[in-house]
Amino acid sequence: MNEKTLIVVVGPTAVGKTALAVNLAKHFNCDVLSSDSRQFYKEMAIGTAKPTSEEMQGIKHHFIDSLSISQEYTVADFEVDSLNKLNELFNKNNIQVVAGGSGLFVRTLLEGIDYFPDVDPQIRVDLAKDLEEKGINNLQERVKKLDPVYFQEVDQENPQRLLRALEICIGTGKTFSSFRIKKDNKRDFKVIQIGLETERELLYNRINQRVDLMINNGLIEEVKALHSQRGLVALKTVGFTEVFDYLEGTHSLDRAIELIKRNSRRYAKRQLTWFKKDKSIVWFERNSDADIIQHLEKELNSKK
Numbered sequence: 556m557n558e559k560t561l562i563v564v565v566g567p568t569a570v571g572k573t574a575l576a577v578n579l580a581k582h583f584n585c586d587v588l589s590s591d592s593r594q595f596y597k598e599m600a601i602g603t604a605k606p607t608s609e610e611m612q613g614i615k616h617h618f619i620d621s622l623s624i625s626q627e628y629t630v631a632d633f634e635v636d637s638l639n640k641l642n643e644l645f646n647k648n649n650i651q652v653v654a655g656g657s658g659l660f661v662r663t664l665l666e667g668i669d670y671f672p673d674v675d676p677q678i679r680v681d682l683a684k685d686l687e688e689k690g691i692n693n694l695q696e697r698v699k700k701l702d703p704v705y706f707q708e709v710d711q712e713n714p715q716r717l718l719r720a721l722e723i724c725i726g727t728g729k730t731f732s733s734f735r736i737k738k739d740n741k742r743d744f745k746v747i748q749i750g751l752e753t754e755r756e757l758l759y760n761r762i763n764q765r766v767d768l769m770i771n772n773g774l775i776e777e778v779k780a781l782h783s784q785r786g787l788v789a790l791k792t793v794g795f796t797e798v799f800d801y802l803e804g805t806h807s808l809d810r811a812i813e814l815i816k817r818n819s820r821r822y823a824k825r826q827l828t829w830f831k832k833d834k835s836i837v838w839f840e841r842n843s844d845a846d847i848i849q850h851l852e853k854e855l856n857s858k859k
Contacts, residue, residue, distance in 0.1 A: 559744035566751035567823035576654035590655030602794035667740025674726025
């Protein structure tokens with residue numbers, strides 16, 4: 556296989572992307588790049604279901620534990636870093652694997668990202684303060700008012716996406732969506748995308764079981780250790796916000812666990828909605844890797 560090819564594994568949380576990516580990396584003798592933006596952060600392990608060393612099975616995973624929660628890291632940063640890493644890895648093997656459920660990060664790696672004008676950094680500081688004091692609903696309402704087009708397609712539960720849209724709207728006086736015209740970002744590698752899915756009830760059961768496992772593995776203690784830094788944007792995510800509220804007496808532990816399960820299921824639904832829009836993704840049930848490998852071998856041979 557002489558043509559550089561990136562195999563992309565996507566799908567909802569808890570569907571089994573890591574296990575498949577590891578098996579593919581073993582089969583093709585390559586590494587795995589993570590495109591799960593929550594797993595970038597060293598301090599967030601249990602609450603992000605970060606793969607353990609046992610689950611990695613000796614396969615090198617890039618971008619896991621690569622940042623601290625105090626570091627600001629954008630999808631544009633990821634585009635640069637991931638392309639540089641791929642250039643390095645393609646020198647060793649013309650097949651590489653990327654896996655993760657962060658749709659915008661995957662799309663940026665494959666297609667590039669829109670570029671926006673610089674705005675006063677104080678705007679983001681003020682918006683982050685508003686998020687801390689007034690909650691995410693305030694951001695949602697402001698984006699809905701300032702850019703209704705983008706509001707309909709953004710992950711409305713993702714504070715980072717909302718903050719970014721608002722700082723551009725406020726800083727330029729124009730809508731965020733008006734700047735979203737991609738330049739030509741042609742990649743020098745081919746892409747084969749694999750989507751993993753399973754019956755909804757089974758997926759939701761897996762999510763619920765994963766949350767229970769997180770609790771048993773020490774999620775409360777992990778979040779408690781980060782409580783003093785609650786205001787950081789990286790921590791405004793499922794599994795952390797619910798426990799922060801529990802620690803502050805907003806609701807009981809049982810209620811926090813219930814909310815984590817519910818919000819994780821909602822997140823999985825949004826992930827599927829995002830990825831199903833991409834018609835180039837070939838979907839498989841998460842049962843046998845043999846069928847997936849057979850499909851990939853066929854695609855790789857057809858590209859020769």
